[in-house]
């Protein structure tokens with residue numbers, strides 16, 4: 001029997017997204033999401049794409065191990081369980097791969113050790129990724145488990161963009177540099193944008209704005225990343241759902257020395273209690289827009305700070321690239337929040353950037369232009385598909401290795 005299926009696991013800090021694909025035609029067989037893992041009201045939503053059946057479960061799911069076991073049961077109910085002989089590999093999103101991993105990699109003990117070593121610089125993500133890999137290994141020890149790293153696409157950044165202005169010896173000793181994240185999404189979306197423009201990736205310069213719960217921008221020249229907004233960890237850069245993004249590092253000294261907070265408290269504050277949530281108590285852009293429509297000033301200020309930061313990165317990456325063919329919005333906020341797209345390019349006509357009100361208001365899940373037909377720079381919405389990209393890379397690697 002030919003092994004043509006790949007299961008992809010994208011383990012987030014409190015979620016597990018998954019897709020089972022048939023790689024002969026990249027068709028999805030099953031997709032799903034486990035949310036709020038370890039919290040009070042976890043939920044599993046599973047869809048069997050071939051039958052169209054969707055099931056929801058609200059039972060207790062304490063951790064990522066339990067989440068994956070629940071997913072395995074759902075897949076088995078649809079006759080596409082993890083024991084299937086058609087499964088070629090399991091592909092895993094791993095957020096931090098440091099400088100060591102520049103390609104998709106078959107997981108062995110050494111790879112696990114290296115991912116574990118990087119936990120301090122991706123504390124919200126790498127532990128969940130590791131649990132996903134270990135549980136999958138226990139369920140199917142005979143299958144290749146492939147790690148696809150968020151950092152890989154950014155390893156082409158020049159030293160001028162990747163290094164912080166600190167003593168290089170100290171930086172090298174502690175491997176402090178800007179790694180960047182969401183690379184699988186930036187790679188996929190920049191390639192799809194070139195397709196949308198009818199050009200090849202080598203031929204275009206693109207600014208990608210990945211705006212999900214975590215958010216990052218990247219400058220992609222001719223298909224290669226030359227700068228990105230996240231750094232040593234996924235905390236730097238844009239304002240995010242619960243992360244502050246850029247701030248003066250002295251804020252941390254001040255919170256400790258004057259505010260009396262411990263380093264752990266400050267870490268939690270900046271990673272989990274800041275961003276949109278810290279500013280207005282909500283991290284979901286839908287809720288923030290609803291509150292703004294009701295005249296809520298706190299929500300409006302949070303939105304304005306979010307947009308101001310985004311606009312600064314568009315300007316910065318415009319300067320980094322010199323010329324820009326497209327600015328492209330992706331992920332939950334970028335794909336759905338037309339108000340964010342409109343506000344982010346408002347006033348940037350001087351840079352050749354504008355959105356067409358009608359095109360921008362269209363809701364659709366295909367790549368599309370939202371800029372006026374005569375615009376100098378295209379503004380586009382391109383849905384990301386990290387799972388498809390991980391499946392493609394996983395299958396290519398496993399096929400190559402026989």
Ligand SMILES: Nc1ncnc2c1ncn2[C@@H]1O[C@H](COP(=O)(O)OP(=O)(O)O)[C@@H](O)[C@H]1O
Pocket residue numbers: 012211212213214241283284285286331332333336337
């Ligand atoms: N219809 C919508 N309108 C505005 N924002 C939305 C909409 N749907 C989702 N979002 C935003 O997208 C976010 C989730 O994005 P997603 O890319 O799925 O994030 P992650 O992968 O980090 O979990 C939500 O927190 C919410 O802010």
Ligand SMILES: CC(=O)OP(=O)(O)O
Pocket residue numbers: 012013095125150181182212213214215234
């Ligand atoms: C790296 C990162 O921020 O990922 P996510 O958006 O899934 O939290």
Ligand SMILES: [Mg+2]
Pocket residue numbers: 212213331
């Ligand atoms: Mg995401």
